Amino acid sequence: MSADMRTRLSHVELPNPILTAAGCGGSGRELSVFYDVSRLGALTTPSITLAPRAGRPTPRTAETPSGVLNAVGAQGPGVDAFLTSDLPWLLQQGARAVVSIAGGSVAEFVELAKRLTEQPGVSVLEVNLSWPSMEDRGRPFAADASASAEVITAVRAAARFDVPVFAKLAPDVPDVVAIARACVAAGAEGLSLINTVPGMAIDVDAARPALAAVTGGLSGPAVRPLAVRCVWQVHAALPGVPIVGMGGVMTGRDALELILAGACAVAVGTANFQDPFACPRILRELEEALTARGIERAAEAIGLAHRPSERQPR
Amino acid sequence: MSADMRTRLSHVELPNPILTAAGCGGSGRELSVFYDVSRLGALTTPSITLAPRAGRPTPRTAETPSGVLNAVGAQGPGVDAFLTSDLPWLLQQGARAVVSIAGGSVAEFVELAKRLTEQPGVSVLEVNLSWPSMEDRGRPFAADASASAEVITAVRAAARFDVPVFAKLAPDVPDVVAIARACVAAGAEGLSLINTVPGMAIDVDAARPALAAVTGGLSGPAVRPLAVRCVWQVHAALPGVPIVGMGGVMTGRDALELILAGACAVAVGTANFQDPFACPRILRELEEALTARGIERAAEAIGLAHRPSERQPR
Amino acid sequence: MTVVAPAIAERFRPGQFVAISVGGTGSPMLMRRGLPIHDVKPDYGGTVEFVFPADLPGAGWLAERRVRDSLDLVGPLGRPFPVPRDPVHCVLVGSGYGSAGLFMLADRLQQRGSRVDFVLGATSADRVFGALRARRMGQTATLATEDGSLGVRGRVTDVLPQVIEDARGDVVYACGPMAMLRTVAAVATEFAIPSQVAVREIVGCGTGVCMSCVLPVIGEDGITRMVRSCVEGPVFRGERLRFDDVGTIPFDALGAPGARGPVEGFRER
Amino acid sequence: MTVVAPAIAERFRPGQFVAISVGGTGSPMLMRRGLPIHDVKPDYGGTVEFVFPADLPGAGWLAERRVRDSLDLVGPLGRPFPVPRDPVHCVLVGSGYGSAGLFMLADRLQQRGSRVDFVLGATSADRVFGALRARRMGQTATLATEDGSLGVRGRVTDVLPQVIEDARGDVVYACGPMAMLRTVAAVATEFAIPSQVAVREIVGCGTGVCMSCVLPVIGEDGITRMVRSCVEGPVFRGERLRFDDVGTIPFDALGAPGARGPVEGFRER
Ligand SMILES: Cc1cc2nc3c(=O)[nH]c(=O)nc-3n(C[C@H](O)[C@H](O)[C@H](O)COP(=O)(O)OP(=O)(O)OC[C@H]3O[C@@H](n4cnc5c(N)ncnc54)[C@H](O)[C@@H]3O)c2cc1C
Ligand SMILES: Cc1cc2nc3c(=O)[nH]c(=O)nc-3n(C[C@H](O)[C@H](O)[C@H](O)COP(=O)(O)OP(=O)(O)OC[C@H]3O[C@@H](n4cnc5c(N)ncnc54)[C@H](O)[C@@H]3O)c2cc1C
Ligand SMILES: Cc1cc2nc3c(=O)[nH]c(=O)nc-3n(C[C@H](O)[C@H](O)[C@H](O)COP(=O)(O)O)c2cc1C
């Protein structure tokens, strides 16, 4: 007996809850060398931008304890190449695509949402709100509830009605629930939590920043406690809103931790660097963990750790 | 030849830059079983509150990858017992005391600052701004520049003029520089960066939060990239303001990383749990690291990684 | 596991523990594990033997250590079992790997002329620690396993009253999981004899600085305080430890949230 | 270090690498290290031998592995050295542990009837890798150490021109640190012969998903792109790799920050 792993992101049903995280699963082709990407719940694309981007200079990544700092800077081919090459390839594989978008202004987000949903193929549009706003001196949209809501309102209006819009939030705000509420009020059908946390490392021998870009985003197991906390707080405040949880998931147990906190799907980022088979392995481990606990449907585990506790004598 | 390790927190000179972090070195008595606490640059006390506090229920701590979550809740004897017992003991050992204070309102902070600096003995007053404000529905002062500034203005006015006031800030804000500026404008002579980051873990077997208090503060090497980033950003913006850097320092190399980022002293927290000799060991390792690099005075290394880079061909 | 640690071996007194660090330099596991000392021996200048449960986080790493690897441990830590000056009848109760802490105590008690009776138990026979040794050392040794695979079927606390009666016990010493200590203390109280219980799971620093390991304990002055089991324990008098309130801050504890203290915010640090 | 890995051994072609994971399950080190494959052998169904530098983060852990421990490695990865169909004169240049990648290539070239001349170097004699083997295999083997402790005092690139001339080299193959590859490529250009250089330090995923390892490379179409050395390399044609611009995004690279792209914020994710 194996568990029923199906889950839903708003009205979109996925065969299982394990996704790649944006920018961590390549175009899908890289991982398809190792396994069939249609076995993923979905592949989340790197954040797509209007123009092609060369990204940031190297070194772009640095190892920190149980974490990785990155300042890749969303290197990518731009929306045109994505639509003519990457997306058709994914659909041809039978894979589902969560398409992440990033723009420096509301207008750019709108343009991206329109272009990407003109044709069918995009299962979910994930709005990367950690992107620096050109209109607010490089401050990320996700730092502010009203800036976030403005983007979401515009994207929701521009995207095809049947493509759910998920807002991807940053954890480094004093009140993530306030930002989440604002996004949902603005029309987001769901939330993706969390993006990387701004961090930095110094190469002590060179006495220089380890990254060419000086600061970068921290990911990996180091940030999992932040992810669990954000998912928990947002699920407690907005129990009906689907959450894609992510941050430091390396094993099926870690995925289960986010599901118990309230995530209905789990995205795997940095783990793909450590293990090219991470996603199918985590899916299998999650399935085993659920079965071992007598849980027959993954959906039953969502938010389970929130149930009121009977005080047990210890 | 060994390096000159002296450093200054505002006008207060310390024999070396290695401090214990608030709440991580006990009253000093616990560590004095292992070494003479006068060998520390200073001992930072747990945050002192007006009344005695029993703290939060257990489990209070949980291990996470390269991190520790804690919700101790500042268990402590209160200011009276501190003044009659802990502080005199520290002074008798020849140790220097950075006294951390925490209150739920501006009035509590003022009362604490007055009581603690009436008599000499306190080297530096560290204001724990991560404490929840009773006046703002439990929102921490450190989440907001004006709430932080209000506390600092009042504490600066209440404390003896010759006791420097350091504001201890939280890293989980979109713009730590803005909070730092507000505190310095309000009269803080220095800054302590960083406090723990709100996080959470779930015991996957019990399907329950691992901490009785549900959420807790994340510390340890997992958060060091956040500490380095905050120290770097604040030092870049306010180069003349002394910074006590902390967050995940386990070795002399880690201490040097924060010093290169701009800290003039480094506080050691979680490492004391892992190794009771952590502080003297880190001090020795730091001294060796400086000497190995031909740096004769610790002070020369402060902020060194900020020097403009001659682009090297790689 | 046996390690060469002369300084610990020399100073050790029964009931104390060692705090070990797992995973080596740069380990992602930052907290120490407090483990009962099973034995100290004069070999190689002084060795210390301790026992760890197979499900201890880091047990895999510990099991992989080989001869001559070095291990980072701090000890002996904590307050030992108080040992009566005069000969008395002592009942020693241990569950699972907690039994490990009792044999040095038995030795010390017997040196002082006390009578020692053992009650050891675990979930199943393979988890009973030191049954043979208990049989050799004790006046009697009663074994209990939950599945009945060794000795009586049941828990140590099921057989304890009979043992106290038969041995005419004057005092009970115990080491094991909290729920078992609670019942042991209750049984001792029924017999109107003192109990000395050693709590077992201490994860944190072991040295008193992290405040992880607090338990509500009634002081000499009748006031309940949240005390650290690593420095003020691991041994407590059974009737002083408020078992029912473990995992809470009793409302009448010193500094419990009340009218005077600051409110508890949703995220306090 | 030699590991049993039949699937890698079978598919391997010279120039490819393995991406190894260090620290075991739950390791705090999350990135893979790309290491040149030194040798594959049919023993035990197929073994793979690779070399790692002593200062590689995680080298301590690797060195502690013992016989029969398992190791997590992915490979063979990357594009191999192109090997000419017809016999030509090949000069193989290696520095430090980068030399390791050249011997299988030499073997393959010699099988096709090509002449192979080696130039190997390092900072000091103890860091020169495979000097004996090079002497055995190569038509000539020229050694250079910076401290003169073995062979000529100096760098491999100091002696390379003479070797190319003497051997009447048609093509240069090289593996070593970036600065050395840069000079090798420049020397080859001076001789108007092609160079194939394998970059060595690949830390990240090794599989093309993390985007850590990009270098500015001029494509067939003359356009510079930031390409991943783990999947589009590690072997590049020397004249295509813009060595002077490594560590930057050249202004004329596809998608370089310019009029059209979004501005770079102070912290972009
Ligand atoms: C420092 C430390 C940290 C740990 N952290 C974890 C962790 O994070 N997660 C995890 O899964 N495990 C953890 N463990 C392991 C766990 O606490 C025990 O070690 C594990 O339960 C096995 O111990 P045991 O074999 O002694 O059996 P135990 O479960 O301790 O029980 C032994 C016996 O005690 C008796 N007993 C139990 N309850 C009662 C009762 N109410 N009345 C009377 N008798 C009773 C029974 O005879 C029982 O069979 C940790 C252990 C240590 C030492
Ligand atoms: C995946 C990976 C990650 C690493 N990360 C780190 C890290 O984070 N920190 C760290 O300190 N080390 C790191 N290292 C180690 C470091 O990159 C090298 O391994 C180390 O320098 C030793 O290698 P080597 O012995 O081959 O000597 P190298 O320093 O590589 O040099 C070998 C020889 O190359 C030749 N050479 C060098 N420069 C030139 C030139 N300009 N012209 C001509 N010839 C030249 C010289 O003969 C020199 O002696 C890492 C290594 C790897 C593989
Ligand atoms: C190299 C790298 C590139 C990333 N690129 C993007 C991106 O383009 N868009 C985005 O929204 N998030 C991006 N992220 C963030 C991840 O999608 C994810 O939110 C984060 O890494 C936390 O998950 P993890 O710990 O499993 O990696 C990137 C992360 C990494 C490490």
Ligand SMILES: Cc1cc2nc3c(=O)[nH]c(=O)nc-3n(C[C@H](O)[C@H](O)[C@H](O)COP(=O)(O)O)c2cc1C
């Ligand atoms: C158990 C524990 C208790 C703490 N108590 C306090 C406190 O009372 N006041 C305070 O300002 N910070 C407190 N901190 C935060 C530390 O002082 C420090 O800022 C943080 O732990 C980061 O440093 P580290 O990673 O070296 O531990 C505490 C941290 C821990 C782990």
Ligand code: FES
């Ligand atoms: S274990 Fe740290 S105070 Fe007891």
Ligand code: FES
């Ligand atoms: S190493 Fe990850 S993309 Fe090349």
